[in-house]
Amino acid sequence: MSHAVTIEEPQAQPQVSQTRYRERSRAGSHISSNRAYDFLYDPLFIVSSEKDHTQANIQATLIRSRLRKVPRFKTMFSNLIHYPRYSLYWSKSDPVPPFISREWKGHKEKHREALRQLTTTDASFQMPKEVYEDPEVTGKNPYPRQNHTLFLLLLLSTYPSLQSLLWALRLIIGMLTFKQIHTLQNM
Structure with a gap:
C-alpha cells in the first residue's frame, strides 16, 4: 500500500517593521504607520508624479501632528466661531534634518538615467575614419560642388x-x- 503525505510549512512572514502608534482625532482614534517619511528616505518608495509626492508630504506632516492645539483660557468653553476654544500653532520641531531635500526627485532621476545611458558606450563600436577626396587644386576640377x-x-x-x-x-x-x-x- 502506498500513502501520499502532504506536509505544509507555514509561510515566512516578511521582516518589515510594523511599529504603529495610536493618535486621537476629533472623529475618534485611528492607526497610522510610524514611517511617515518613507517617501524621502526609502529608495524603493515610488511616487508617480510631483502631485503624489506633495500629497505624501502633506500626509506625513499631518500624521506627525506638527500642528498643536493650544487652548485659549478666556474662551475655552465657548461654542462661538469668533471666540474659538483653541488656537492652532505650527510646531517648529522638524523630524527631517535640514540637509535632506524634500523636493520630488523624479526629474532628477530621469536626467541621471538619460546621462547614464548616454555615457555608456559599446566597447565593440569603432568610429569610422573619414576619408576626404583629393581636392584637385591643379585646376582639373575647379567646381567640385x-x-x-x-x-x-x-x-x-x-x-x-x-x-x-x-x-x-x-x-x-x-x-x-x-x-x-x-x-x-x-x-
Missing part, C-alpha cells in the same frame, strides 16, 4: 519670391546663365 550648386539654383528658380536671391547667387557664382537655368527647369 557644382552638383549642389545646380540643385540649389534649380530650387531657388522654382520659387518666384526668391528670384532676387537667385540673381545674387548667379552673380556670385558666375557660372550659370538664365538660359541654362530655364533649360534645367524644362528637363
